[in-house]
Amino acid sequence: MAQQNSADKDSSGPDNALQAISNGLVQLMAKSYGRGPTKAKTFILGDGYVVCVMHDVFTTAELTLIEAGEKDLVRQTRVAYQTALAEEFKTVVSDALGRRVRGYQSQIVFEPAASCEFFILEEG
Numbered sequence: 001m002a003q004q005n006s007a008d009k010d011s012s013g014p015d016n017a018l019q020a021i022s023n024g025l026v027q028l029m030a031k032s033y034g035r036g037p038t039k040a041k042t043f044i045l046g047d048g049y050v051v052c053v054m055h056d057v058f059t060t061a062e063l064t065l066i067e068a069g070e071k072d073l074v075r076q077t078r079v080a081y082q083t084a085l086a087e088e089f090k091t092v093v094s095d096a097l098g099r100r101v102r103g104y105q106s107q108i109v110f111e112p113a114a115s116c117e118f119f120i121l122e123e124g
Contacts, residue, residue, distance in 0.1 A: 017096045018042040024092035025052050025117060032085055033059055037115070050093055050119040057108065057115045071110055078115075082106035093119045100124075 022040040030036030037054035044050055058066065062074045082089070090101040103120035 018044065020096040021050065021052060021093055024096065025089065026054065028085065028088055028092060029054065029057070032081065035059055048121045048123060050097070050121065052117040054115045054117070056113055058113050066110060075108060078106070078108050089117060090119065093121075097121070 019042075021042040025042075026036040026040050038056040040052055040054040042050060042052040058074070062077075065071075065074050086104050089106075090104050094101050100122040101119050102122050105118045106115060107118070108115045
């Protein structure tokens with residue numbers, strides 16, 4: 001079986017969609033928070049779920065609050081931002097996959113500094 005090089009790959013394939021989701025979510029975070037994560041990777045789970053894990057997500061202000069023991073405040077603020085931006089996050093995934101997103105949830109982790117963006121897709 002011949003190995004396929006990157007020039008032969010279909011530019012509309014699933015790997016491209018996953019990269020488009022990662023890039024789109026990082027850009028949205030950078031625009032909204034003033035800085036984006038340094039690393040992101042997106043996965044499709046089964047036929048109806050998408051997860052994007054982003055690393056090094058906290059702003060300087062958030063890191064200051066975390067060091068002062070205010071993790072709950074950082075979590076509350078992040079939840080408020082993610083709620084306000086939910087439609088934009090869902091649009092990134094929907095546009096990349098051509099499927100409607102039914103549900104979206106975001107969760108942050110303090111050690112390591114990461115966020116997990118979870119999307120539930122419409123059956124299709």
